[in-house]
Amino acid sequence: MVEPVVPDQLLPGKKDAGLEASRSLAALEELERKVQEFLRDDKSAKLDTKRLASLKSLLELVGSAEQNFKLKAEFERERQENAILQEVSRRLSSAAEIRDVLRAILESLRQVVEFDAAGIFVFNKEMQQIEVDMLAGYGGAQRRRVYTKFQEGVKHGEGIVATVVFSGKPLYVPDVKSDLRYVEVRPTTRSELAVPIFVRDELIGAFNLESDKVDAFSERDLRTLMTFASHAGVALERARADRERQHTQRIAEELALARRIHTSFLPKVMPQFAPYDLGGMNFPSSEVGGDYYDFVRITDDDLGIIMSDVAGHGVAAALLMANFRACIRIESRAHYAIKTILERVNEFLVETNPPDSFVTGFYGVLNRKFNVLTYANAGHNPPVVLRKGEVPHLLEVGGPILGVLPDAKYEEAQIELMPNDIFLLYTDGVTEARDEHDQEFGLDRLIELAERHRNLSANELARRISHEVQSFNAPDSTMDDLTLSVVKYDATDPH
Amino acid sequence: MKLKTTETNGIYLVEMSGKIMGGPESAQFHDAMKHAVANNLKKVVIDLGGVEWMNSSGIGLLVSAYTTLKNAGSEMKLARTTDKIQSLLVITKLNSVFDSHDSVENAAKSFN
Numbered sequence: 264m265v266e267p268v269v270p271d272q273l274l275p276g277k278k279d280a281g282l283e284a285s286r287s288l289a290a291l292e293e294l295e296r297k298v299q300e301f302l303r304d305d306k307s308a309k310l311d312t313k314r315l316a317s318l319k320s321l322l323e324l325v326g327s328a329e330q331n332f333k334l335k336a337e338f339e340r341e342r343q344e345n346a347i348l349q350e351v352s353r354r355l356s357s358a359a360e361i362r363d364v365l366r367a368i369l370e371s372l373r374q375v376v377e378f379d380a381a382g383i384f385v386f387n388k389e390m391q392q393i394e395v396d397m398l399a400g401y402g403g404a405q406r407r408r409v410y411t412k413f414q415e416g417v418k419h420g421e422g423i424v425a426t427v428v429f430s431g432k433p434l435y436v437p438d439v440k441s442d443l444r445y446v447e448v449r450p451t452t453r454s455e456l457a458v459p460i461f462v463r464d465e466l467i468g469a470f471n472l473e474s475d476k477v478d479a480f481s482e483r484d485l486r487t488l489m490t491f492a493s494h495a496g497v498a499l500e501r502a503r504a505d506r507e508r509q510h511t512q513r514i515a516e517e518l519a520l521a522r523r524i525h526t527s528f529l530p531k532v533m534p535q536f537a538p539y540d541l542g543g544m545n546f547p548s549s550e551v552g553g554d555y556y557d558f559v560r561i562t563d564d565d566l567g568i569i570m571s572d573v574a575g576h577g578v579a580a581a582l583l584m585a586n587f588r589a590c591i592r593i594e595s596r597a598h599y600a601i602k603t604i605l606e607r608v609n610e611f612l613v614e615t616n617p618p619d620s621f622v623t624g625f626y627g628v629l630n631r632k633f634n635v636l637t638y639a640n641a642g643h644n645p646p647v648v649l650r651k652g653e654v655p656h657l658l659e660v661g662g663p664i665l666g667v668l669p670d671a672k673y674e675e676a677q678i679e680l681m682p683n684d685i686f687l688l689y690t691d692g693v694t695e696a697r698d699e700h701d702q703e704f705g706l707d708r709l710i711e712l713a714e715r716h717r718n719l720s721a722n723e724l725a726r727r728i729s730h731e732v733q734s735f736n737a738p739d740s741t742m743d744d745l746t747l748s749v750v751k752y753d754a755t756d757p758h
Numbered sequence: 759m760k761l762k763t764t765e766t767n768g769i770y771l772v773e774m775s776g777k778i779m780g781g782p783e784s785a786q787f788h789d790a791m792k793h794a795v796a797n798n799l800k801k802v803v804i805d806l807g808g809v810e811w812m813n814s815s816g817i818g819l820l821v822s823a824y825t826t827l828k829n830a831g832s833e834m835k836l837a838r839t840t841d842k843i844q845s846l847l848v849i850t851k852l853n854s855v856f857d858s859h860d861s862v863e864n865a866a867k868s869f870n
Contacts, residue, residue: 618821623850642849642852662851667821743813
């Protein structure tokens with residue numbers, strides 16, 4: 264008998280075209296040997312050697328014809344496969360939707376490998392779940408089963424696909440009924456072939472084929488599946504890069520929008536409020552922050568002064584800031600007491616705010632007839648009044664931060680302003696700027712700086728301080744929003 | 759930011775250390791609070807002794823923890839607030855809202 268070729272451990276019982284050819288050749292040789300034996304042993308052979316020779320050459324012809332046929336079939340299959348792979352590559356380069364590409368890969372594969380069901384699985388290691396999948400040949404209920412079985416399989420290390428995802432090696436199960444790792448999804452499945460999908464060196468999933476026949480797949484099928492799996496890997500990688508690019512783009516667009524919103528809320532020109540000189544400056548951080556300052560004309564003699572900081576950055580902070588701004592601008596014109604205004608703003612923000620965001624805010628009303636500032640500070644860095652020859656006055660009276668405590672109460676206080684007083688408001692981006700030694704800029708430095716440049720106009724002073732803070736900040740440290748405003752009681756103003 | 763949680767004698771101790779600046783790291787802290795609520799842990803102590811730096815996002819974390827726990831009928835105490843945190847609590851006037859203690863033991867004792 265012809266010795267069977269030792270089966271590959273992975274692929275017992277190959278039905279490869281090459282193997283078939285070598286089998287027929289071996290059979291031919293065996294036949295020839297037997298004939299020669301016959302001729303040698305039986306001298307009285309009646310067989311016509313001539314006829315035998317021609318029979319032999321005929322047999323050889325048949326054999327080579329058979330072999331040619333097989334080679335041709337193999338060549339044909341290779342040609343077809345190449346054409347299909349080219350088509351797949353073409354689709355890959357045409358930035359198609361990932362699911363379309365995966366579907367195309369499955370359809371193309373069907374033209375070269377016979378199977379009854381197939382699946383492309385992408386495994387998200389962090390999430391321990393399927394990210395993208397493409398299935399063929401599974402019924403509706405079976406589809407859900409594929410999901411749950413794969414999920415469970417991944418958790419418990421069961422199932423052919425999960426085994427491949429864990430080992431990173433191809434696996435062929437010629438008879439699923441005799442393999443303990445197999446988990447049934449399709450009752451008719453008899454054999455299964457699964458290969459890993461790699462993106463560069465990272466294992467990202469598996470590609471599996473199922474057949475209703477026992478031992479349906481050959482080594483050739485395995486090679487083909489691996490080629491298709493590598494194409495699926497390329498497609499998935501491209502899809503991932505696309506997703507990331509889109510995500511980055513979307514974030515950039517959102518930030519640009521938030522930045523526009525933010526900028527549009529800040530005062531463009533300072534109101535005229537003689538004898539007071541008003542100035543302000545805002546440098547948003549690279550992320551969009553939520554600093555907001557404003558001067559609101561309430562009556563001819565009353566000016567609302569707002570300085571605030573929304574905790575957090577980005578679109579959420581910009582929205583919260585928009586909320587706060589709308590609210591305080593409305594309330595400020597309603598002639599309530601300042602503490603009441605803050606209570607109402609707080610109430611509104613508590614209702615609308617996510618729990619871990621809040622606003623620190625200062626609100627004051629400056630009356631230029633009596634030169635009195637009435638204010639309440641809701642958890643904001645205390646603004647300072649700098650008066651020659653006196654220690655700085657910190658305006659701390661008020662209550663807690665806005666937007667978190669439902670029944671927060673606020674107090675208000677008054678301070679009379681004197682000619683040449685500098686009233687300085689700022690956010691923590693100023694005082695918490697840090698140098699390369701991790702030292703904070705701090706309030707003392709800010710006060711000292713403002714005193715030193717007290718002769719500058721309000722706007723120039725604000726610009727000067729911003730400049731100093733920016734150069735103080737260590738180049739590699741992240742910069743918070745930097746906002747300050749200045750109100751100068753200009754004694755020289757003839758008002 | 760680093761976080762370590764332990765449960766002893768009915769006290770859920772959350773030890774925070776490093777720089778607390780909000781961002782993606784906050785998820786861990788939120789998870790700890792969710793754990794406290796889900797397991798009906800009524801006495802929560804946040805130990806801030808190892809915190810090197812905290813900004814307003816860190817305050818946001820404490821505030822949200824305070825609200826979450828309060829709504830669930832639990833109580834939160836702060837222990838070993840550093841000077842920096844203390845000054846933030848003074849500015850934000852949360853020092854009148856949060857109950858701070860100089861040690862974890864004192865914080866634990868202060869529950870009714």
